[in-house]
Amino acid sequence: MNEFTLHDLHCFDTVVRAGGFQAAAAALHRSHPAVFSAVARLERQLGIALLDRSGYRVRLTADGRAFHRKAQTLLTEFNGLRTYASQLAMGEESELHVVIGDLCPRDPTLALLALFFASCPGTRMHLHVEAVGGPQERLLDGDADLIVHRIDKADPRLEWADLCKVELIPVIAPALLPAGLPRMVKPEHLRELTQCVMRDTARHTAPRDYFVLEGAPQCTVADQSMTREIILHGLGWGHLPQYMIEDDLRADRLRSLAGRHLPGACEEIVVARRGDKPHGPVAQRLWRYFGEHGANAFRSPKPSPVKRRRRSP
Numbered sequence: 001m002n003e004f005t006l007h008d009l010h011c012f013d014t015v016v017r018a019g020g021f022q023a024a025a026a027a028l029h030r031s032h033p034a035v036f037s038a039v040a041r042l043e044r045q046l047g048i049a050l051l052d053r054s055g056y057r058v059r060l061t062a063d064g065r066a067f068h069r070k071a072q073t074l075l076t077e078f079n080g081l082r083t084y085a086s087q088l089a090m091g092e093e094s095e096l097h098v099v100i101g102d103l104c105p106r107d108p109t110l111a112l113l114a115l116f117f118a119s120c121p122g123t124r125m126h127l128h129v130e131a132v133g134g135p136q137e138r139l140l141d142g143d144a145d146l147i148v149h150r151i152d153k154a155d156p157r158l159e160w161a162d163l164c165k166v167e168l169i170p171v172i173a174p175a176l177l178p179a180g181l182p183r184m185v186k187p188e189h190l191r192e193l194t195q196c197v198m199r200d201t202a203r204h205t206a207p208r209d210y211f212v213l214e215g216a217p218q219c220t221v222a223d224q225s226m227t228r229e230i231i232l233h234g235l236g237w238g239h240l241p242q243y244m245i246e247d248d249l250r251a252d253r254l255r256s257l258a259g260r261h262l263p264g265a266c267e268e269i270v271v272a273r274r275g276d277k278p279h280g281p282v283a284q285r286l287w288r289y290f291g292e293h294g295a296n297a298f299r300s301p302k303p304s305p306v307k308r309r310r311r312s313p
Contacts, residue, residue: 004045006078009071011038012050016068020058080277093280095124099138101149102131102198102224103166103267105243108297109148116289123282131223133208134201139274145283146290150267159275161291164298168265170211170257171245172237177255186261191216196227196238211239211265239264269298 014024025032050064135149194217219236248254271290
């Protein structure tokens with residue numbers, strides 16, 4: 001078997017991702033024959049058929065599917081190395097993308113980010129707010145350098161540092177409480193009431209239902225603040241972070257429905273990034289800063305200031 005090139009491997013990967021030679025050629029800004037020849041050359045060098053061309057659309061063969069899974073690891077590492085080389089050539093990154101999740105306590109997170117980026121005037125922060133599965137999806141898609149949200153800690157592509165735990169409590173406005181509601185509320189007691197459900201901002205990740213009551217009317221909202229307002233006005237019930245509604249519970253503006261049948265949940269909020277790709281110098285400093293001060297910032301009103309880096313004349 002002759003040695004194959006990264007160019008041929010990249011053409012093969014693009015054909016698979018794009019769904020055909022013509023689409024791959026357009027994505028790579030190359031001609032159709034050039035891409036076709038690159039994949040054919042790769043197949044000759046490997047001695048196996050990677051694509052089945054007998055149908056209207058090309059498909060991976062069994063060998064091609066297995067080879068493509070392995071090839072993705074190499075291509076990811078190569079793209080990361082190329083990115084890292086570009087960052088070294090440019091010096092500090094000109095921009096970073098940070099995503100905050102819907103459950104994240106906003107004040108300490110924004111205070112940390114404000115202090116850090118005040119010390120990095122040459123790096124622009126693009127801040128995004130996503131909900132449910134959106135933050136992790138953007139991180140895995142390469143659209144975020146760092147997220148503050150809950151994650152799947154079993155995913156080997158991610159690394160994280162714990163920040164805090166957020167209790168989610170099912171609540172309702174007193175005016176909306178059904179008459180004769182028993183002490184131990186069950187889901188069927190709420191089936192006729194509108195349930196406020198967070199809108200998942202993930203675009204292609206398989207959706208997950210959090211606390212959704214099957215068959216109940218729903219009000220879909222974009223953020224936790226709107227959920228709180230809707231519930232306070234007696235337009236529905238739903239789950240809210242405890243830190244957001246402690247005053248409402250004490251003042252009896254909201255009442256907890258938590259119990260054996262509606263237990264709520266405890267979510268672990270973390271700062272996370274891709275562990276399988278290199279990061280530039282500013283991203284590394286931001287990661288260390290969250291690791292050193294993040295957990296304390298969620299317990300105290302003000303995070304520690306960032307020491308300004310001395311700039312070369």
